[in-house]
Amino acid sequence: PKAMGGSGEGTNPEQLFAAGYSACFQGALGVVARNENADISGSTVTAEVGIGKNDDGFGIIVKISASLPNVDAETAKSLIEKAHQVCPYSKATRGNITVELAV
Template sequence: MSIQRLYTAKAKTSGGRDGRAVSSDNVIDLPLSTPKEMGGPGKPDTTNPEQLFAAGYSACFDGALNLVARMAKTPITGSTVQADVSFGKDGDNFGLAVDLLVNIPNLDQQQAEELVAKAHQVCPYSRATRGNIEVTLTTTTNA
């Protein structure tokens, strides 16, 4: 598989889960700390790879959702996507699971679920993780 590269994000980390992550443009410059739940120090005012992945996946999925809504000529406003990324044991290894909680206010539930299903097919994060990690979709239409 080969893609036409339109943009490449660059970040460098040193010190692993208890180090620092910096983007090539220095917009992201974050200290990292392993959460206490994973046996780390859980230092205040730090982040971790799971939080960064959750932020990226939720932003990408919301973008895909808005794209498929425009393509379907279904106006939506105020959609939100919360990505809950879990780190855990997978047999003798470690793995991830993701719960995507998608809210599209003031839309018919069935229509919302159809848009979310289409977004899941279009979103590059969903495509990259498909078959590799468990992803659960939950759709609501709360105002």
């Protein structure tokens, strides 16, 4: 990114991480939904990844947003919280980065 001294052209590491994390999270959401007999057809997951201040100076900050049009808000929230527990990216980074979940 230009803000960090780069040219601003091409794909940066944060974008690549976001693509991988959102795809992995979508898979975890599918596993959880099958176990809960929930209809997540038409669902989408996006991840926004950036660098921000934390207790140690700077670190990775992630916001995972999920749209689950075929379930109510309470069910959607429960499903993404459970997906966050089984997603391999979430497991690998737990306690190391800030992750916000949004429906």
